[in-house]
Amino acid sequence: MTKAFKLAVIPGDGIGKEVIAAGMKVLTYLEEQSDGKFKFESDYFNWGSDYYLEHGSMIPKNGVETLKDYDAIYFGAVGDPRVPDHVSLWGLRIAICQGLDQWANIRPVEFLPGINHRIAHPDPESLNWILVRENSEGEYSGIGGRNFSARPDEREVAIQSSIFTEHGCERIIRFAFDLARTRKRKKVTSVTKSNAQQYGMVLWDEVFQRVSKEYPDVETDQWLVDAMAAQFVLNPDDLEVVVASNLFADILSDLGSALAGSLGIASSANLQIDKRFPSMFESVHGSAPDIAGKGVANPIGTIASAALMLEDLGLQEEANKVHEAIRRTTAQGIITRDIGGTSNTEEITNAIIKNLTL
Structure with a gap:
């Protein structure tokens, strides 16, 4: 049939x-x-x-x-x-x-053979990691607005809010751990900017730490996004499953694809x-x-x-x-x-x- x-x-x-x-x-x-x-x-x-x-x-x-x-x-x-x-x-x-x-948005980063890769690595084709992107809230929640456009002297105000819910954080983080269990190397790297964004991304960090206890077989680490961008270039061998918010995973996936060639x-x-x-x-x-x-x-x-x-x-x-x-x-x-x-x-x-x- x-x-x-x-x-x-x-x-x-x-x-x-x-x-x-x-x-x-x-x-x-x-x-x-x-x-x-x-x-x-x-x-x-x-x-x-x-x-x-x-x-x-x-x-x-x-x-x-x-x-x-x-x-x-x-x-x-x-x-x-x-x-x-x-x-x-x-x-x-x-x-x-x-x-x-x-x-859940997934964006694999694969270094295909025969392509001009943009990374200094002795064996780029051995590199293969995947970005897991929270795809429903975070920085792309669409919460905010523009007001006071009638004010003189360019005094309009724009407000753009990021929304992080415990439910949204947990389901994407848990998905990343489940995905890691299907790969040869079982590792999840969490990316935030919780030193500067002390509410939503601290919540993310706390959920990551809580959920990780249920996956003792999965290796973990946590990075701030600016340091993670450097890791993509300097230490790509450390990457396997990288989970991040809507905005950060969007940016990092472009960086990864650019390093892979295009x-x-x-x-x-x-x-x-x-x-x-x-x-x-x-x-x-x-x-x-x-x-x-x-x-x-x-x-x-x-x-x-x-x-x-x-x-x-x-x-x-x-x-x-x-x-x-x-x-x-x-x-x-x-x-x-x-x-x-x-x-x-x-x-x-x-x-x-x-x-x-x-």
């Missing part, structure tokens, strides 16, 4: 359309080779900046509710010079993440761990309007995100094949210009599909 998976596909803006097309090409190939094991029933949604310019919102009023009927969401990118960034981000990606309580290779999953709603899978890079439509966008991050989606759907064997096909492709020197190559989007996608057959 064929297992059908309903996918909500949101290409979004800029190169999102191109890399999503690449990822769907890989998924279609896997479906064709599955001998009827599974199939994807995909519905495309044209939400994004073009939709905003026509309708005044990034998604329809009932858009998030519509997504609840799907098994997974495959997302491209958001951002357009014609729309303020805070409008496009809050109107689409964050609206989905918060609206579907996708509270944001174009970085995958990401916004997970609804409770399975009440679908999870959303996207690459870390943005919409890159400067190269949109030129056919040179790096599809690796989006294809690797499709592999994370396959894992979430229970297709672990297929996910492993995609990860391995990506490694074979980069090892063959078939890479885009952002990671030191000359291949275009289509060539890399076709090479990954070819390497799926090996």
Whole structure:
């Protein structure tokens, strides 16, 4: 009996359309080779900046509710010079993440073969760690406002509050520990700035210390975020599972991907761990309007995100094949210009599909 998976596909803006097309090409190939094991029933949604310019919102009023009927969401990118960034981000990606309580964001950092890595290390391909990002509250809670705009002499006031709840801290920290138990090295590193943020992040530290006692088999350490940024560069061998707040994990994941060669290779999953709603899978890079439509966008991050989606759907064997096909492709020197190559989007996608057959 064929297992059908309903996918909500949101290409979004800029190169999102191109890399999503690449990822769907890989998924279609896997479906064709599955001998009827599974199939994807995909519905495309044209939400994004073009939709905003026509309708005044990034998604329809009932858009998030519509997504609840799907098994997974495959997302491209958001951002357009014609729309303020805070409008496009809050109107689409964050609206989905918060609206579907996708509270755990994972961002693997992998040093693929054949790529110009940006780190001084004798064996960079041995490095492999994962960022676990609290994805529902913290610095991206959206609590605050702007007032007194009518005052003279530029005296408007803006207030932006961070929200840290014990429940939110505990569930993401516990998720990080559970994830660490699945890896060869069982270690969790917690990142805060609790010396300067003495309320929310001290709460985080206290929850981390409490939860860690339930995982005596897992090694732990705690760092301030500025020192952790240095650790990423100076001591990457010490990293395994790194858990941090919404903002800090967002920044550190970009640093990790840059060290690995490019944001174009970085995958990401916004997970609804409770399975009440679908999870959303996207690459870390943005919409890159400067190269949109030129056919040179790096599809690796989006294809690797499709592999994370396959894992979430229970297709672990297929996910492993995609990860391995990506490694074979980069090892063959078939890479885009952002990671030191000359291949275009289509060539890399076709090479990954070819390497799926090996």
